Amino acid sequence: MFQTPRGTRDFLPIEMIKRDFILETVRRVFESYGFDPLETPAFEEWNLLAKKGSGGEEIKNEIYYFKDKSNRELGLRFDLTVPMARVVAVNPQLSKPFKRYQIGRVWRYDRPQAGRYREFWQADVDIVGAKSVEADLECIVVMVEVLKKLGFEKFSVRLNNRGVLNGMIEFVDIPKKKSPAVFRILDKLEKIGDKDVKKELKSEINSKKVEELLELINRRGKPEGILKKEMKALGSNDTARIGLEELKEIVEKAKVYGIADRIEIDFSLVRGLDYYTGPIFEISVETKKNVGSVAGGGRYDNLIELYGGNWTPATGISLGVERIYEIMEAEKMFRLPETKTFFFVLCVDEKLKKNAIRIAQKLRKVGIPTQTDVMGRNMKKQLEYVNSAKIPFVIFVGEKELKSKKFTIRNMINGEQKVMNIETILKVFSKLIPLS
Amino acid sequence: MFQTPRGTRDFLPIEMIKRDFILETVRRVFESYGFDPLETPAFEEWNLLAKKGSGGEEIKNEIYYFKDKSNRELGLRFDLTVPMARVVAVNPQLSKPFKRYQIGRVWRYDRPQAGRYREFWQADVDIVGAKSVEADLECIVVMVEVLKKLGFEKFSVRLNNRGVLNGMIEFVDIPKKKSPAVFRILDKLEKIGDKDVKKELKSEINSKKVEELLELINRRGKPEGILKKEMKALGSNDTARIGLEELKEIVEKAKVYGIADRIEIDFSLVRGLDYYTGPIFEISVETKKNVGSVAGGGRYDNLIELYGGNWTPATGISLGVERIYEIMEAEKMFRLPETKTFFFVLCVDEKLKKNAIRIAQKLRKVGIPTQTDVMGRNMKKQLEYVNSAKIPFVIFVGEKELKSKKFTIRNMINGEQKVMNIETILKVFSKLIPLS
Incomplete structure (x- = not known):
């Protein structure tokens, strides 16, 4: 090696x-x-x-x-x-x-x-x-x-x-x-x-x-x-x-x-x-x-x-x-995340991939570091990745969410969930990005 | 060489x-x-x-x-x-x-x-x-x-x-x-x-x-x-x-x-x-x-x-x-200044140096790139430096300004001048700093 x-x-x-x-x-x-x-x-x-x-x-x-x-x-x-x-x-x-x-x-x-x-x-x-x-x-x-x-x-x-x-x-x-x-x-x-x-x-x-x-x-x-x-x-x-x-x-x-x-x-x-x-x-x-x-x-x-x-x-x-x-x-003076990625757009069903990508693109456009699946993984595997990569927030994209235009966001650190529409997500989270 | x-x-x-x-x-x-x-x-x-x-x-x-x-x-x-x-x-x-x-x-x-x-x-x-x-x-x-x-x-x-x-x-x-x-x-x-x-x-x-x-x-x-x-x-x-x-x-x-x-x-x-x-x-x-x-x-x-x-x-x-x-x-696609410095705090009289430094420190504190004289130069020489270094704004610090707490700001590109107090300067100019 x-x-x-x-x-x-x-x-x-x-x-x-x-x-x-x-x-x-x-x-x-x-x-x-x-x-x-x-x-x-x-x-x-x-x-x-x-x-x-x-x-x-x-x-x-x-x-x-x-x-x-x-x-x-x-x-x-x-x-x-x-x-x-x-x-x-x-x-x-x-x-x-x-x-x-x-x-x-x-x-x-x-x-x-x-x-x-x-x-x-x-x-x-x-x-x-x-x-x-x-x-x-x-x-x-x-x-x-x-x-x-x-x-x-x-x-x-x-x-x-x-x-x-x-x-x-x-x-x-x-x-x-x-x-x-x-x-x-x-x-x-x-x-x-x-x-x-x-x-x-x-x-x-x-x-x-x-x-x-x-x-x-x-x-x-x-x-x-x-x-x-x-x-x-x-x-x-x-x-x-x-x-x-x-x-x-x-x-x-x-x-x-x-x-x-x-x-x-x-x-x-x-x-x-x-x-x-x-x-x-x-x-x-x-x-x-x-x-x-x-x-x-x-x-x-x-x-x-x-x-x-x-x-x-x-x-x-x-x-x-x-x-x-x-x-x-x-001295433990660093208060920083382990990844710069902020959001993972989780695609509940492979056939909704396009929708997940569109949402990811919206987040990226306002500067929020975002990933979405590029490996054709199922929901469980995607969540495992999010955990191992220490990505702090997940947004779930499924049929129901797309229909209601309301998306569940999970804070992966404390498990809290919130439901929001895309506009609110963009507004709230673009302010949370650590100065970069 | x-x-x-x-x-x-x-x-x-x-x-x-x-x-x-x-x-x-x-x-x-x-x-x-x-x-x-x-x-x-x-x-x-x-x-x-x-x-x-x-x-x-x-x-x-x-x-x-x-x-x-x-x-x-x-x-x-x-x-x-x-x-x-x-x-x-x-x-x-x-x-x-x-x-x-x-x-x-x-x-x-x-x-x-x-x-x-x-x-x-x-x-x-x-x-x-x-x-x-x-x-x-x-x-x-x-x-x-x-x-x-x-x-x-x-x-x-x-x-x-x-x-x-x-x-x-x-x-x-x-x-x-x-x-x-x-x-x-x-x-x-x-x-x-x-x-x-x-x-x-x-x-x-x-x-x-x-x-x-x-x-x-x-x-x-x-x-x-x-x-x-x-x-x-x-x-x-x-x-x-x-x-x-x-x-x-x-x-x-x-x-x-x-x-x-x-x-x-x-x-x-x-x-x-x-x-x-x-x-x-x-x-x-x-x-x-x-x-x-x-x-x-x-x-x-x-x-x-x-x-x-x-x-x-x-x-x-x-x-x-x-x-x-x-x-x-x-293709002349760059629209950028020649220096990152935004302000030069011009000290009209060497004995007011401390005041000039204090003002420079205030600007720096809110992130506005600022210089002030470090060569004991007179006003004319300071202005020559500002011009040659292409610094866009000058703030004049003299007896009169310190007394009235109003300072003249000169835009070195178009020659325009404005009079403002420090709080206004900080507010106005901290927004003008190019994304850095």
């Missing part, structure tokens, strides 16, 4: 209905903030994906690489940011800010494990052409709105700034060439913990500097408070000062969106990809059983120039669709 | 809005007929795709082949039918009929040419588990409905049956092993014309048999009439007879759907893929400048068994999304 390739999955209707609910919600919120859709190919030139500084460096070994039959070197995209940056580079005519969203699959040849797949979906918004932190904030706000609309109540936004991190490196006087290694170690904080991070850092730089750095990084407290303290400690360094001022502005302006109390400053936040240049952020949701980062992003002002475009500031955020799905599933 | 790999394209928002319109319409119609969504990985095991009889044989050279880092042989999917058949084979628990739709990209390493791409989208419905031609007919009906909903008025359904074709081969006494070659030649009829088809056939089989075969194939006229004539000519052959009876039943039952007059019997229709076993069909649209096949499909009763499943009859149809897009574009 053929299986899906390792690390990939099929999504049967019962799962797809939930995934569609997520993606539709995401799309609506993205569009409500004025983001327009963009689509790019599934694969890109290998040189684009593997370019140093594009984020490709650290996940180069995870890219699905192949050659086409003309020996072109290609790779499946590993995120949606790199293709978008290419699009902007080759399309300088696009009005700025260019606000685009993209929802789609990406591939990484990672070791498959619980909740990690080799093919997975991301949903991104990016604002290109805006240098102001208002753009960064808007990206955060959009994603918070997505989470609210999906039903999450508790979430937090962790915020840092690559400028602050770079400033710390300068301030503590760590050689600049060490900073990628230092960031890589800091990035593992959640995974390996304080103690091991300290140990690893000490293998790279001298102990005193490690202690100094960790003191700067470990400051905790209310955003305004720790930003003020950090400014006192670091403000003499220009890079750090600018970064801290940006963070202050974000915290301040978050108030108008009503999300200021969800923001935490976390100087240990690094985010792996090396293309970030300014504010970086990560959103976590807190539920009964789960706490975890579900979205993250940041500013990457140099990426578009790296691909041959004009220097163009940009910022964006990416939602991990698989993570959201798993949490919503674990 | 990096380009998209040969044969692939980016879709900028202006194109994506049109493509989304097509795909959304398709999705709604598919769901209204009780089809549920399914999703499968972008790549499959090479052995599955290349399996003889799966359709892979004839397009084997067009499959994007690659190995993953564990040396697994993989290939990008070339259609949506083969993956779906695999899903059904490994999931025998699915209720039958299993009615699923799938909309997504597929890849073929074809020679790129006008309207042919290496990455393209298909939209499929299939009914699995139903042997009756009612299922074939429903697939045709669904696709006709899609075309109507997209705005096409003239279309025709060409219908044939692999059984009839096989019966003809037997009847004319052409060696069975020649039939793939014969079908391959017949399949080129539209491309190379009558004369060349005849010539090529004569290089395979003797002249008299070619003439006999072509007489059977070239019968034209009203469906009922030619089916009757063909039955007289061929009915002594069982395979042909069963096929002709199925066609007759489809033509008869099409009446209740009101599409009988769109159906043409075309015995020259072959459809390339070798997995078809029964009725086959192709839908063409006729417009001022274009005539062309936009959808096609047929019955493939043995495919699921081929992949190790139980023998399960199945039928389906596939819409060529690129073809539809091109025709609709050429």
Whole structure:
């Protein structure tokens, strides 16, 4: 028997209905903030994906690489940011800010494990052409709105700034060439913990500097408070000062969106990809059983120039669709049917088939998802199918019903029956269709 | 500068809005007929795709082949039918009929040419588990409905049956092993014309048999009439007879759907893929400048068994999304804006930014796609952006407006202005949002 390739999955209707609910919600919120859709190919030139500084460096070994039959070197995209940056580079005519969203699959040849797949979906918004932190904030706000609309109540936004991190490196006087290694170690904080991070850092730089750095990084407290303290400690360094001022502005302006109390400053936040240049952020949701980062992003002002475009500031955020799905599933947050079909028009007698089809067509015409028998089954078999397919409503079509023009509708979940004429059915049920 | 790999394209928002319109319409119609969504990985095991009889044989050279880092042989999917058949084979628990739709990209390493791409989208419905031609007919009906909903008025359904074709081969006494070659030649009829088809056939089989075969194939006229004539000519052959009876039943039952007059019997229709076993069909649209096949499909009763499943009859149809897009574009059938953004909340004075954001948030909350400045631009620059981004409505936010709680709205297309309070704006404009 053929299986899906390792690390990939099929999504049967019962799962797809939930995934569609997520993606539709995401799309609506993205569009409500004025983001327009963009689509790019599934694969890109290998040189684009593997370019140093594009984020490709650290996940180069995870890219699905192949050659086409003309020996072109290609790779499946590993995120949606790199293709978008290419699009902007080759399309300088696009009005700025260019606000685009993209929802789609990406591939990484990672070791498959619980909740990690080799093919997975991301949903991104990016604002290109805006240098102001208002753009960064808007990206955060959009994603918070997505989470609210999906039903999450508790979430937090962790915020840092690559400028602050770079400033710390300068301030503590760590050689600049060490900073990628230092960031890589800091990035593992959640995974390996304080103690091991300290140990690893000490293998790279001298102990005193490690202690100094960790003191700067470990400051905790209310955003305004720790930003003020950090400014006192670091403000003499220009890079750090600018970064801290940006963070202050974000915290301040978050108030108008009503999300200021969800923001935490976390100087240990690094985010792996090396293309970030300014504010970086990560959103976590807190539920009964789960706490975890579900979205993250940041500013990457140099990426578009790296691909041959004009220097163009940009910022964006990416939602991990698989993570959201798993949490919503674990928390039983989905309230969705197992099929999109709403009605089954049951033909009591095969010779009335035409009548059943005509009624089905009327329901379909007003947008009510409807099935009718296509297998010449008798009434009992049709009902068995309705039950196994979990179709919620049945309308019975027999001689009597056609004569009286009144039809029995059975709610298959609670067994209730009602008698109605077709016009009433259309009116009542077209309003019941779940937003689709 | 990096380009998209040969044969692939980016879709900028202006194109994506049109493509989304097509795909959304398709999705709604598919769901209204009780089809549920399914999703499968972008790549499959090479052995599955290349399996003889799966359709892979004839397009084997067009499959994007690659190995993953564990040396697994993989290939990008070339259609949506083969993956779906695999899903059904490994999931025998699915209720039958299993009615699923799938909309997504597929890849073929074809020679790129006008309207042919290496990455393209298909939209499929299939009914699995139903042997009756009612299922074939429903697939045709669904696709006709899609075309109507997209705005096409003239279309025709060409219908044939692999059984009839096989019966003809037997009847004319052409060696069975020649039939793939014969079908391959017949399949080129539209491309190379009558004369060349005849010539090529004569290089395979003797002249008299070619003439006999072509007489059977070239019968034209009203469906009922030619089916009757063909039955007289061929009915002594069982395979042909069963096929002709199925066609007759489809033509008869099409009446209740009101599409009988769109159906043409075309015995020259072959459809390339070798997995078809029964009725086959192709839908063409006729417009001022274009005539062309936009959808096609047929019955493939043995495919699921081929992949190790139980023998399960199945039928389906596939819409060529690129073809539809091109025709609709050429015929100027799209009536869509260039951006999904509806409103730009223009901040007259930077210090009123908070107020502008609050108003934008209100519009977004009721689902109206809204932008506001994120670049600290002055009024003139904001208006320039609105014009270049083709945003249809602007709402001006200044001291005066905030005081009076009345806001000027400018229609950027015709220059008209109206003054309204926020509640009225929300009420009026939330109704104007194009179905999204």
